[in-house]
Amino acid sequence: MRDEIVGYKEEEDYKKEEEREMVGGGLAESKKFVVVGYALTSKKVKSFLQPKLEGLARSKGILFVAIDQSKPLSDQGPFDIVLHKLSGSKWRRILEEYRLTHPDVTVLDPPEAIQHIYNRQYMLEDVADLNLSDTYGEVGVPRQLVIEKDSSSIPDAVGKADLRLPIVAKPLAAKSHELSLAYDKFSLQMLEPPLVLQEFINHGGILFKVYIVGEAVKVVRRFSLPDISKRELSTNPGVFRFPRVSCAAASADEADLDPCVGELPPRPLLEKLAKELRRRLGLHLFNLDIIRELGTKDRYYVIDINYFPGYGKMPEYEHIFTDFLLSLVKQKQ
Numbered sequence: 001m002r003d004e005i006v007g008y009k010e011e012e013d014y015k016k017e018e019e020r021e022m023v024g025g026g027l028a029e030s031k032k033f034v035v036v037g038y039a040l041t042s043k044k045v046k047s048f049l050q051p052k053l054e055g056l057a058r059s060k061g062i063l064f065v066a067i068d069q070s071k072p073l074s075d076q077g078p079f080d081i082v083l084h085k086l087s088g089s090k091w092r093r094i095l096e097e098y099r100l101t102h103p104d105v106t107v108l109d110p111p112e113a114i115q116h117i118y119n120r121q122y123m124l125e126d127v128a129d130l131n132l133s134d135t136y137g138e139v140g141v142p143r144q145l146v147i148e149k150d151s152s153s154i155p156d157a158v159g160k161a162d163l164r165l166p167i168v169a170k171p172l173a174a175k176s177h178e179l180s181l182a183y184d185k186f187s188l189q190m191l192e193p194p195l196v197l198q199e200f201i202n203h204g205g206i207l208f209k210v211y212i213v214g215e216a217v218k219v220v221r222r223f224s225l226p227d228i229s230k231r232e233l234s235t236n237p238g239v240f241r242f243p244r245v246s247c248a249a250a251s252a253d254e255a256d257l258d259p260c261v262g263e264l265p266p267r268p269l270l271e272k273l274a275k276e277l278r279r280r281l282g283l284h285l286f287n288l289d290i291i292r293e294l295g296t297k298d299r300y301y302v303i304d305i306n307y308f309p310g311y312g313k314m315p316e317y318e319h320i321f322t323d324f325l326l327s328l329v330k331q332k333q
């Protein structure tokens with residue numbers, strides 16, 4: 001099965017674009033460059049800033065320049081766009097101040113908006129508020145409960161909130177990926193708060209990763225946690241830590257899947273969801289993990305939102321990203 005690009009250019013258009021750029025490559029040298037300052041971890045530089053991206057960007061008149069964190073930001077550049085994914089309150093303050101003093105520079109994305117989705121208590125709030133339901137389907141979030149402290153209070157809290165088992169326990173901090181699956185509420189006491197406890201939804205073991213880059217939306221399939229039967233639930237008490245699932249190595253795009261499980265969510269639904277979330281979250285660069293409830297045709301749940309995810313794994317990201325950067329500059333003009 002193939003990946004789908006929603007509301008964007010097709011592969012053929014990209015090929016033609018690449019050919020034109022090779023022929024007219026020298027043109028870029030004579031025009032003014034769009035300068036993109038970046039502050040990324042070395043892991044991110046390696047996965048995102050690949051030679052193909054830098055080459056294509058240059059041929060389109062975009063230059064990526066590393067930000068030197070040991071020097072004041074205003075002494076560097078001048079930048080048209082600042083691209084970043086670094087943690088820490090010091091960096092956030094630097095960026096907030098820079099945004100105030102350089103309103104003409106587009107900062108991707110505002111630190112405050114990123115911070116909001118770095119907390120799993122608030123991450124899915126906007127999806128829930130959106131209450132998206134139309135002829136293409138319904139999009140919600142799993143029921144969840146926040147445990148700030150005191151793990152001994154968990155069984156009671158789960159009982160009061162009437163949360164159904166099994167339950168996925170996730171650290172409140174979204175950048176922490178130590179997840180656990182609990183088959184009974186008492187075992188959850190073994191985990192360390194702060195946590196979000198979320199109802200596990202059977203979904204046929206396939207998840208849809210929806211990558212968003214400005215107005216472009218692209219969806220891929222990944223393998224996910226398998227379904228849990230009622231029988232398994234009653235015979236396996238305990239809490240199990242599980243490793244990083246649904247990573248790039250778990251691509252399910254080429255797998256021979258039952259169509260009920262593998263069929264991509266309808267484009268119009270994803271487009272609407274992406275558009276609304278872009279606005280509500282105030283972000284341009286993120287992805288959503290979406291699952292379809294097993295046995296339903298159109299009941300979807302968003303279970304995770306990630307800021308500036310691994311775009312290097314998104315097919316044709318070089319074209320999508322460079323087009324996006326140019327569209328930002330054009331909008332400003």
Ligand SMILES: Nc1ncnc2c1ncn2[C@@H]1O[C@H](COP(=O)(O)OP(=O)(O)OP(=O)(O)O)[C@@H](O)[C@H]1O
Nearest residue numbers: 142168177198199200201224225245246289303304
């Ligand atoms: N409520 C849920 N119901 C069913 N499966 C879930 C649920 N929440 C999480 N999962 C499974 O656990 C995996 C990890 O959960 P989640 O995506 O929230 O964690 P993460 O560490 O933030 O992931 P990422 O690496 O995408 O940032 C998902 O990819 C999915 O396979």
Ligand SMILES: O=P(O)(O)O[C@H]1[C@H](OP(=O)(O)O)[C@@H](OP(=O)(O)O)[C@@H](O)[C@@H](O)[C@@H]1OP(=O)(O)O
Nearest residue numbers: 043044047174175247248306307308309310311
């Ligand atoms: O590990 P990769 O590079 O592939 O990308 C992952 C990214 O890591 P990086 O930002 O350090 O690169 C993660 O960010 P943090 O939450 O850890 O900040 C998170 O966004 C994952 O969802 C990404 O995987 P994807 O969702 O795209 O499969």
Ligand SMILES: [Mg+2]
Nearest residue numbers: 246289304305
């Ligand atoms: Mg995830």
Ligand SMILES: [Mg+2]
Nearest residue numbers: 174304305306
């Ligand atoms: Mg995540």
